[in-house]
Amino acid sequence: MAKERITGSEALMRSLEHEGVTTLFGYPGGAIMPVYDALYGYKDKLNHILVRHEQAAAHAAEGYARVSGKVGVCLVTSGPGATNTVTGIADAMMDSTPIVVIAGQVGTSMLGSDAFQECDLVGVTQPISKWAYQIRRPEDIAWAVSRAFYIAKSGRPGPVVLDFAKNAQVGMVDYEPCDIDFIRSYVPVPKTDPETVRQAAELINGAKRPFILVGQGVEIGGAQEELKQLIERADIPAGCTLLGLSALPSDHPLNMGMLGMHGSLANSVKTQECDVLIAVGMRFDDRITGKLNTYATQAKKIHFEIDPAEVNKNVPADVAVLGDCKQTLAEVLELVKPNCHKEWIESFQKYLDEETSVVIEPEVHPAEGPIKMGEVARKVTEMTGNKAVLVTDVGQNQMLSARYFKFSQKRSIVTSGGMGTMGFGLPAAIGATFGAPDRMVCLFVGDGGLQMTLQELGTIMEQHSPVKIILLNNNYLGNVRQWQEMFFGKRYSFTPMMNPDYNMIASAYGIPNRTVIDRADLERGIREMIDTDGPYLLQVAVIEEGRVLPMCCPGNDVDDMVLDY
């Protein structure tokens, strides 16, 4: 192919096109103007979504990536534009989400001089990104973009930052597309030792009380089917992490629900009773394990993991099966014998029943009193046939929607797990509508978190992006209030919050909306939300002093769960 002499900005457009990019989220500014000028000529090929704050560009890219499995892209200017994306980059790093952030930078001749809107973005983002690189010459663009996408999506995915100096944007280059699928120093998928596969199968075959922990790695690796076959053949009950919730259909008889601090009681108890604990694509976060040195000490542990640095980080593994879990699960499956653990599985029931009567029923079917968050989540999931994508913000709204929403399709939960980023929800939901245009996207968000990125209602208005916003308004920073109630003697220090009229706000943005206060109106409100084309804001006035239960209090043994207090 003949080389063509074009500007660096044009070369960026070609490189993005070459990577198959169709959608990007961004916000212009001085140091990225040449790129925006080139973008003007690519309007029909690259769908640029103008957000209202760069933090939202990063979260939208995350939401897009999480539902689609593709790389999310955002484009911002230097200095403040770039630093505004930092929360999203850190969030994507924690939750292994592939995004590429392209930020303008001052020209190389001005670097280091405290030039206008200069910021050492590579320095800032290096510790919170998979790779951060400064493009200083137009000749490097094709290479850097290709390398960025390869790194972002391969192995354990993560965020990549490209700091794009202005002289490289305007300089001329003989453009030639570049395809990087190998980096000498980077081994995205570690080699699997067949011996570990054999050992894992042996442990599984010999287990009397096996238990599987399903992490987001199963979704990222596309190993949902392999996982299902494994648990069905060996008859192993499974618990899912917050980010792994949709890796296994919620109504699968072996799916015992969520793990962790607010997971199911049965899972927590059984973690301490199982004889073989099988972790797949999860990293033993402290929100999962509780107190580490008492965590499942009785069990042999098998860890299926793509990132060698996660092995033995928190919980030592007896057998670590390194590699891509789609591959390794398939290999283990060949050696695993059909089995039956009827009695062991039935032993979960007692705890499931206890939790149902003490926690779940009062939360999802309260007889009287104000509406509860769990009740709303359960109604919405039922009325959408368990087919919607659940996007959450952070707080009680997150935990309760995650607990009571049900999933029948993969890649259906988008939530900020590792970082717990309030303000994530609204922009991530916008991103999800672009990443999964054929699916309904339901956002559960609190009154606190909604206001952190409220400006994105503007993006929703402009794009007519069909986010179903379910605002669970408790007039509190509820999650913190609950901790104050439990651990700080009910001293509600700066957690009650005065709220604006959200209906007026939604209306100002032309977004259809309704507020539900009475239980009797809830179903009608949800019906209207579902039946309305495009975006909708359903505000539900929920119980002010609601509680997320059960709860494994921080630092406690994993099975030491509070059901009521």
Place this chain on the structure above:
Amino acid sequence: MEQEKTFYTLIVFSENFAGLLNQVTAVFTRRQVNIESLNVSASSIKGVHKYTITCWSTEEQIQLITKQIEKRIDVLQAHYFTDDEIFIQEVALYKLSTPAVLENPAVSSAVRHHGAQIVEVNPTYTVVSKKGLTDDIMSLYYALNDYNCVLQYVRSGRIAITKSCTEYLDAFLEERRRIHEEQQKQK
């Protein structure tokens, strides 16, 4: 409960990209491990940089640190060693006052006794250099300091070479080259 700590030498090989030193040291900072010494230089392979880092740590901790360093995209390999697994060397320079050296014959005797070399002598100062292990180098420093003649003193970071017969980096690069070739063929 403080666990027993060992003195480890970490050897890291990386591609020659800007900003890698930061990435490597940041791993130590996050894990709250102090770096005792650090040496960075070109390695015997063109374009590959070698870092030699020493620190006190538990085995558990140094394992995690090593893996987290190796995880950085442009790091080729990281390995940790105890002192019995490597040959080690440091070098020190001592700038002494020439009048003080001339006044006290014990000074030049200490220099000789420690097997140090005189690199420069002029009427104002004398520069002595010594290579060896930390303890030898320090013991010469203490001896000279007792004679009140040290104007400046500096000790380098440790450099190290492994005793093992396999060259891990060569094997790694060879393996990567082979994988790359196979990948190319498949296309």
